[in-house]
Amino acid sequence: MKQIEISKVAKLPTIYGTFNIQAFKxxxxxxxxxxxxxxxxxxxxxxxxxCLTGDVLGSKKCDCGEQLNYAQKLIGREGGLIxxxxxxGRNIGLVGKVNAYALQDRxxxxxxxxxxxxxxxxxxxxxxxxxxxxxxxxKKIRLLTNNPKKIESLKDIEIVERIPIIIEPNLYNRDYLxxxxxxxxxxx
Numbered sequence: 070m071k072q073i074e075i076s077k078v079a080k081l082p083t084i085y086g087t088f089n090i091q092a093f094k095x096x097x098x099x100x101x102x103x104x105x106x107x108x109x110x111x112x113x114x115x116x117x118x119x120c121l122t123g124d125v126l127g128s129k130k131c132d133c134g135e136q137l138n139y140a141q142k143l144i145g146r147e148g149g150l151i152x153x154x155x156x157x158g159r160n161i162g163l164v165g166k167v168n169a170y171a172l173q174d175r176x177x178x179x180x181x182x183x184x185x186x187x188x189x190x191x192x193x194x195x196x197x198x199x200x201x202x203x204x205x206x207x208k209k210i211r212l213l214t215n216n217p218k219k220i221e222s223l224k225d226i227e228i229v230e231r232i233p234i235i236i237e238p239n240l241y242n243r244d245y246l247x248x249x250x251x252x253x254x255x256x257x
Contacts, residue, residue: 071096073200085138086145093204095197101153102201105144111229113149115140115213116198119157122166129241130170136234140213149211152201159183160192178248190253195222202226215255231256 074094081090081103093100104112117124117140123133140151158166165186172182180190195218202210203225211230212220220228233256238246249255 073197075204083141083145085141088141088145093197093201098155098197100155100197100201102150102205103141103144103153104150104205105148107148108150108205108207109148111209111211112207113144113147113213113232114202114207114210115144115149115151115234116154116195116219117151118154118159118193121157121163122170129239130173131242131245132236132238135236139234139236143213149213150205150207152198154193154195154198156193159188159190160194161186161188178252179245180248180252191218193218195219199223199225215249215257217254217256 076092078089078091081088086105088103088105091102093102117137118133120128120131120133122128123131124137125134127134137151144151157163158169161169161183165188168186169179169182172185173179177185183190199222202223207226209227209229211232212223212228213232213234214220215234220231235257246257250257
C-alpha cells in the first residue's frame with residue numbers, strides 16, 4: 070500500500086447531527102472518515118463509494134445519494150463511521166462514468182456499459198478501507214451494506230452483523246437495481 074497522509078480531526082455539523090471528519094490521502098485519492106464521538110466496540114460502519122451524480126446532484130439513475138443520506142441519519146442517531154471511499158463510478162472515474170451513462174441512455178445496462186468501455190463490472194479495491202478501520206482500532210463492526218464484495222474484502226475485520234440498506238426503487242433506477250442484484254450479487 071502507498072504511504073497514507075492523514076489529516077487532523079475536525080468537527081462537521083450537518084443536518085443529521087455533528088460528526089467528526091478526518092481525511093486519508095492515498096496517492097491522488099483523498100478518502101474521508103465521517104464518525105461520531107461514540108465509536109463503541111462494535112459500531113455501525115458504512116463504506117460509501119463516491120457518486121458525484123447521486124450524492125451531490127441527486128441523480129435518480131442510482132440509489133447512492135439516498136444510501137448516503139440513510140447512513141448519515143442512522144449513524145447520526147446510533148453512532149458509528151462512514152468511510153467516503155473515493156472510487157467514483159465503481160472506480161472507472163467521472164469521465165468513464167459519464168461515458169457509461171451515455172451507453173445506458175442507448176439501452177445498455179450498467180455492467181454492459183462498463184464492459185463496452187473496457188472495464189470490469191466493478192473496478193473497486195478496498196485496501197484503504199481496512200487501513201482506516203485499523204487506524205481507528207476497530208476489530209468488530211456492524212456493516213451497513215448490500216454489496217457482498219465489501220463484506221468479502223474486509224479480511225482482518227470481524228463483521229458481526231450485516232445491516233441491509235434498502236432504498237425504494239424509482240422509475241429511473243429500477244433496472245439498475247435489478248442488475249445490481251442479478252449480475253453483481255447485491256443482497257437486495
